Amino acid sequence: MERIRIDRFILLSFVILIFASTLSAQTPATADTTARIAALEQQAADAKSSADNAWMLTSSALVLMMTGPGLALFYGGLVRKKNVLATMMQSFALMALISVVWALFGYSLAFGSGPSFIGNLNNLFLRGVGVQPDPAYSATIPHQTFMVYQLMFAIITPALITGAFAERMKFSAMVLFMILWSVLVYDPMAHMVWGKNGLLNAALGGRFPTLDFAGGTVVHVTSGVSALVCALYLGKRLGYPREAMPPHSVVLSVIGACLLWVGWFGFNAGSALGSGGLATSAFVATHFATAAAVIGWLVAEWLRSGKPTTLGGISGAVAGLVAITPASGFVGPMAALVIGLAAGVFCYIMVAMVKARFGYDDSLDAFGVHGAGGTLGALLTGLFASSSINPIFKDAQGKALPSGVFEGNGHQILNQIVGVLIAWALAIIGTVIILKIVDLTIGLRVPADHEVQGLDLSQHGEEGYYWEVSA
Amino acid sequence: MTKIEAIIQTSKLDAVKNALHEIGVEGMTVLEVRGHGRQKGHTEVYRGREYTVDLIPKIKIEMVLADNMVEQATNAVITAAQTGKIGDGKIFLSRVDEAIRIRNVERGDNAL
Numbered sequence: 136m137e138r139i140r141i142d143r144f145i146l147l148s149f150v151i152l153i154f155a156s157t158l159s160a161q162t163p164a165t166a167d168t169t170a171r172i173a174a175l176e177q178q179a180a181d182a183k184s185s186a187d188n189a190w191m192l193t194s195s196a197l198v199l200m201m202t203g204p205g206l207a208l209f210y211g212g213l214v215r216k217k218n219v220l221a222t223m224m225q226s227f228a229l230m231a232l233i234s235v236v237w238a239l240f241g242y243s244l245a246f247g248s249g250p251s252f253i254g255n256l257n258n259l260f261l262r263g264v265g266v267q268p269d270p271a272y273s274a275t276i277p278h279q280t281f282m283v284y285q286l287m288f289a290i291i292t293p294a295l296i297t298g299a300f301a302e303r304m305k306f307s308a309m310v311l312f313m314i315l316w317s318v319l320v321y322d323p324m325a326h327m328v329w330g331k332n333g334l335l336n337a338a339l340g341g342r343f344p345t346l347d348f349a350g351g352t353v354v355h356v357t358s359g360v361s362a363l364v365c366a367l368y369l370g371k372r373l374g375y376p377r378e379a380m381p382p383h384s385v386v387l388s389v390i391g392a393c394l395l396w397v398g399w400f401g402f403n404a405g406s407a408l409g410s411g412g413l414a415t416s417a418f419v420a421t422h423f424a425t426a427a428a429v430i431g432w433l434v435a436e437w438l439r440s441g442k443p444t445t446l447g448g449i450s451g452a453v454a455g456l457v458a459i460t461p462a463s464g465f466v467g468p469m470a471a472l473v474i475g476l477a478a479g480v481f482c483y484i485m486v487a488m489v490k491a492r493f494g495y496d497d498s499l500d501a502f503g504v505h506g507a508g509g510t511l512g513a514l515l516t517g518l519f520a521s522s523s524i525n526p527i528f529k530d531a532q533g534k535a536l537p538s539g540v541f542e543g544n545g546h547q548i549l550n551q552i553v554g555v556l557i558a559w560a561l562a563i564i565g566t567v568i569i570l571k572i573v574d575l576t577i578g579l580r581v582p583a584d585h586e587v588q589g590l591d592l593s594q595h596g597e598e599g600y601y602w603e604v605s606a
Numbered sequence: 607m608t609k610i611e612a613i614i615q616t617s618k619l620d621a622v623k624n625a626l627h628e629i630g631v632e633g634m635t636v637l638e639v640r641g642h643g644r645q646k647g648h649t650e651v652y653r654g655r656e657y658t659v660d661l662i663p664k665i666k667i668e669m670v671l672a673d674n675m676v677e678q679a680t681n682a683v684i685t686a687a688q689t690g691k692i693g694d695g696k697i698f699l700s701r702v703d704e705a706i707r708i709r710n711v712e713r714g715d716n717a718l
Contacts, residue, residue, distance in 0.1 A: 379657040379659075381652050382652060440651050444652070483654070487654020487655070491655070
């Protein structure tokens with residue numbers, strides 16, 4: 136009996152204690168509560184920032200991997216054996232070269248506030264680019280993360296052009312050309328589409344809001360069209376098209392293309408600038424478009440020349456990745472399948488039929504895949520963009536407005552055309568001027584005997600494959 | 607002494623080698639070569655561009671034999687390498703003046 140009474144007493148005192156403690160917690164009231172809510176909100180924001188930053192740093196690394204080894208292998212396998220190192224070296228050298236240019240003044244020219252066509256010099260030497268976010272671009276990640284992520288795009292874009300002048304351009308000429316191209320073509324285009332006050336910026340209220348999620352115009356139209364200009368200006372490789380110039384190793388190209396496919400998730404899903412649902416949506420769209428494009432290219436060539444080739448499959452993959460790039464954050468999986476399939480067939484026709492018809496020597500099809508696929512993708516984005524995926528246009532009350540033509544925003548196709556035309560014009564004019572400058576100063580092409588010998592030996596004094604005589 | 611140069615299909619190397627071992631041929635030199643006779647090459651297509659590859663990979667076997675072995679050896683090569691289709695290859699025979707074994711400077715048939 137005694138035992139039970141003591142137990143009850145203990146239980147009762149516990150209840151009283153708990154009750155008292157809740158009372159005392161409630162009484163010192165509002166000031167403290169607001170502070171705690173603020174602290175919690177800060178913690179939640181920090182957690183979101185950390186999550187977004189983790190994905191954006193990963194994406195930055197993935198996009199760098201697209202250039203090296205991705206593009207270096209893809210292009211390296213497509214050239215003849217005697218030019219494999221020179222071709223890989225062009226991509227690799229750009230990883231270093233553009234990085235330094237970007238740190239000194241490139242980033243400022245592309246993403247500084249500036250007028251509608253180009254940035255300013257406020258962020259020269261990366262001044263003012265620290266770990267504090269720049270809310271105009273991305274409120275949840277450090278400004279430096281945004282800057283380094285954009286750098287990876289600035290690297291791969293000129294690297295894509297190297298496919299057009301492969302096997303015949305001087306290394307020194309390539310270096311000068313690329314520095315000038317990065318400043319005169321890439322930085323203005325990136326500013327117009329993604330920069331503050333940019334003429335075509337859809338997210339920040341540009342005059343002609345062009346939907347370009349991850350760089351269909353900025354990256355692929357500019358590089359692809361510039362590639363065509365280079366191919367026409369430099370002329371054909373010696374012996375083209377009479378002499379056979381088959382890829383020396385489609386094996387390397389397959390590895391490169393697969394790395395591009397994987398890296399492209401950083402390129403497109405990373406362009407959400409965060410790790411939320413939009414990143415997932417872009418990731419999914421990217422993947423399905425690529426799959427459909429592989430099938431599109433393979434079926435087209437199977438029907439026309441009787442066999443589905445490995446090179447055709449990987450070329451289709453790249454075509455699909457290019458075409459879905461501007462659309463990736465605006466369309467769902469079914470639209471992605473349509474865009475990819477269209478890109479696979481269209482780029483095959485450009486590469487296998489149109490190029491042969493006109494006879495230009497776009498050696499590795501930088502124009503046929505990136506210029507043509509990028510243009511197609513940019514236009515199809517205007518048709519398929521959906522406000523349910525990404526409500527980019529809003530009215531004064533913040534209500535989502537229709538995005539693409541199929542949603543009732545018929546006007547958008549005109550904006551897309553303006554964006555594409557500006558990219559084409561800037562690429563053509565800029566590239567012609569730069570080629571002229573380089574041609575008159577250090578000369579563009581290697582001498583004929585060096586071209587025959589191969590650029591590995593003539594430009595770099597080494598060979599890609601050194602076969603020792605041994606058992 | 608006679609030198610036998612046999613150009614054969616790459617896929618027939620093992621069969622020819624075994625046949626020669628069976629009749630007691632002790633040495634040979636094998637080379638991977640490219641060339642064509644009446645068998646023209648094949649076409650390859652890269653991104654819609656057709657290339658005609660007219661130099662086809664072949665195997666060339668070289669051996670120098672004592673004259674009494676030659677008939678038997680050529681028959682062995684023919685039996686092992688023949689499919690009856692164009693591209694089976696050719697055998698060339700030529701006289702060899704001298705053979706010297708480097709190790710002990712033996713000459714003539716003894717050096718083979």
